[in-house]
Amino acid sequence: MVRCIRVPKAAGEKVRRALIDAGELDPGHCIRVDGDSLLIPTTGDGMGYPVEDDELKAQTHAPTDYREIAEVPAALKDELPSSFDTVGDIAILKLEEPLLPYRHAVGTALLRVLPNLRAVFLDGGVKGEFRIRDLEKIAGEGTSETVHRETGTRMLTDPSVVYFNSRLANERARVAGLVCPGEVIIDMFAGVAPFGTVICKHAAPKVVYSIDLNPACERFMRENMRLNHIDNLVPITGDAVQAVRDLPSADRIIMNLPQIADRFLATALSKLKPTGTIHMHKILECTELPVFEQQLKKQMATAGYEIRIVQVTELKSYSPTMSVYVFDIQSEPLTASVSV
Helix, strand or coil: CEEEEEEEHHHHHHHHHHHHHHCCECCCECCEEECCEEEEEECCCCCCCCEEEECCCECCCCCCCHHHHCCCCHHHHHHCCCCCEEECCEEEECCCHHHHHHHHHHHHHHHHHCCCCCEEEEEEEEECCCCEEEEEEEEECCCCCEEEEECCEEEEECCCCCCCCHHHHHHHHHHHHHCCCCCEEEECCCCCCHHHHHHHHHCCCCEEEEEECCCCHHHHHHHHHHHCCCCCEEEEECCHHHHHHHCCCEEEEEECCCCCHHHHHHHHHHCEEEEEEEEEEEEEEHHHHHHHHHHHHHHHHHCCCEEEEEEEEEEEECCCCEEEEEEEEEEECCCCCCCC
């Protein structure tokens, strides 16, 4: 039997809210309709309504936030991250130092609230020139190799072996929407070719050359071609600066190397058709954006290129004061008035 109060239906919602505010609503049992009354389970004195016992059904509460059930000390609850990356059927999250001893409990909590997940990995940061993640499995089964689904595509990846950023889905869709039929596209730092995969699936380019320095990427690129029935993507393993020399001029060049992409902009401009566009990613302090744009124009003028920055879009936050931006850049004929 469960302690409850009998309340007229018309007053039911008002009383329920009052019980919640007072901390006297029993969340473990359901409210029951009895004629013109509601029987509301309570832990209090009834708020002036008749108190009685009744066989109310148990309330099953399925948590949707892993932080509710993660078995960590109460003092550390606020340290639990509110966001994490999902790649295919795995989750990747970062934890502050005090939470590391409880990482397995955190991973288990994530699996409980997200049944589509197979495994959870702790992110130890990006390492090496190949931009791969240092991952430790903290819950679940299997490896970090997974098939990620995005805008009607399937992409095999493994963030511990090759570069992949699931948070760029909107940018990949945006670029694909800009591609005109018959374009020649170069992706200079392609990873497993998610840009090329989405573009080939949803646009009609003549060819996408997907280049990456990491030799492990080519297997994933070729598998993604097979999974998505693509035959106009060309995987290339090697240094992008060297590889582009042997490629035809491009209508569109993608530069997703946000730490240092601007160092290679002159190389990209050398392979860009006069009417082409470059999509260059860059991590910047938010306050430095206007200065960076001016410096970039001067640097390219020194290299012999006058550029026009058509659009700058903030893709995602990188830190409390920094963001990842994408610069849509076009080349213009160099004029004598350019100041360097």
